[in-house]
Amino acid sequence: MSTKAVEIKCPGCGAMVRFDEGQKRAFCSYCGSPIAVENSSEFITRNIDEADLKRAETDQLIRLKxxxxxxxxxxxxxxxxxxxxxxxxxxxxxxxxxxxxxxxxxxxxxxxxxxxxxxxxxxxxxxxxxxxxxxxxxxx
Missing domain, CATH: 1.10.287 (Helix Hairpins)
Incomplete structure (x- = not known):
């Protein structure tokens, strides 16, 4: 199953912050800056395959073990x-x-x-x- 997500550059630290489709506010996970979507042209749209994310997380856990x-x-x-x-x-x-x-x-x-x-x-x-x-x- 894939969901649509967007990323915006954090004004505080420059990290990419992920927004789910329809989400208007978030906090940067690196510096904690609040981010609000004001202009839809700021979005970088990406399709995210959740199965691939889970597989990558599992592979990482296996490697750590x-x-x-x-x-x-x-x-x-x-x-x-x-x-x-x-x-x-x-x-x-x-x-x-x-x-x-x-x-x-x-x-x-x-x-x-x-x-x-x-x-x-x-x-x-x-x-x-x-x-x-x-x-x-x-x-x-």
Whole structure:
């Protein structure tokens, strides 16, 4: 359905103010100036398709929601990176101590094997944690 509308230039700020057919007074939505139609030659006539207006509004809302979701994902990823960065420090310290103990002990001793196992577990946890963060970034 299309309606006939006219636009007049606001004397206050120069913005175009929309008047529906038959409307004689309006206020500028930008500066608030009152506008009265005195001369019909001032009109700029346009046919407005309301379905197109609704479609444009809907498209804009969809785009805003998409941007909002993207922002949430980015904040979530940043939070994960922060947590993993903090968790990495003690894991790296344990890893280094475990490999140092394993290297200091004679090969094949129970302490050496346990230390290497603990260091390997820390290394796996670090690797998997950072890998999941990187994979999560690619799913956008």
């Amino acid at each position: 998409e941007l909002e979701l993207q922002e949430r994902r980015e904040r979530k990823t940043e939070g994960r990176k922060k947590v993993m960065g903090i968790a990495s420090v003690p894991l790296v310290i344990i890893l280094l101590i475990a490999f140092a103990v394993g290297a200091a002990e004679p090969s094949g001793s129970p302490l050496s094997d346990s230390a290497y196992s603990m260091g390997s577990i820390c290394l796996l946890i670090l690797g998997w944690g950072w890998l999941f963060i990187l994979i999560g970034n690619d799913k956008k």
